[in-house]
Amino acid sequence: MTSRPTAAQQLRDLARLRRVRDRIDREYAQPLDLETLARDAGMSAGHLSRQFRIAYGEPPYAYLMTRRIERAMALLRRGDLSVTEVCFAVGCGSLGTFTTRFTELVGMPPGSYRRQEASATEGMPSCVAKQVTRPIRNREAPAPEPQLASPPLPT
Structure with missing residues (x-):
């Protein structure tokens, strides 16, 4: 009991x-x-x-990995560290695992994120940038709208 x-x-x-x-x-x-x-x-x-x-x-x-990825996102936006340096700076021991988890949480690989987001938060207060750029786990991402198949055209 x-x-x-x-x-x-x-x-x-x-x-x-x-x-x-x-x-x-x-x-x-x-x-x-x-x-x-x-x-x-x-x-x-x-x-x-x-x-x-x-x-x-x-x-x-999962909470720990989310914190690490959030910090990695900030370091990548800063732009002065390589992806490998960021990986080890946030406590990940494997670049492959880091890249996989980053892609899973953010939706793109860290190198692409670095190129794309380097200037996206420029001039934005860090407290706002953190909220805007917080990673969204796959289960939290909105599901795509189902596409209905159109009926076949008459011939």
């Missing part, structure tokens, strides 16, 4: 989850793994992952 957590326990868990999220935001460029985050939060890895997803809509690793 499992017992439901009390309101006090839920508040404690939420505070722990907020600390984990804040740590990911601060230390996105460092090697972070679920087991370390969970141990430091005093939770099991499975419990942390489930509760984090409930609270923030995505698991901790």
Whole structure:
């Protein structure tokens, strides 16, 4: 028989989850793994992952990758670093994985983004640029309108 957590326990868990999220935001460029985050939060890895997803809509690793890609987007717009330098500056250990995740979240490879977006946010306050350029996960992107097939033309 499992017992439901009390309101006090839920508040404690939420505070722990907020600390984990804040740590990911601060230390996105460092090697972070679920087991370390969970141990430091005093939770099991499975419990942390489930509760984090409930609270923030995505698991901790996806949240970490979103933070890394957001920072990478800012560095690429700046234009003074190569894609490889940006990859390692945001904490990714593999250029291939970075490119795949970047393309998945942003919709284009990092090199294309760098060329296209370098001047797109010029003169825009950074707080506005961050909001405007936030990556959209595939599941959040609007679905394309279905195209109805036109009836065949009479011959």
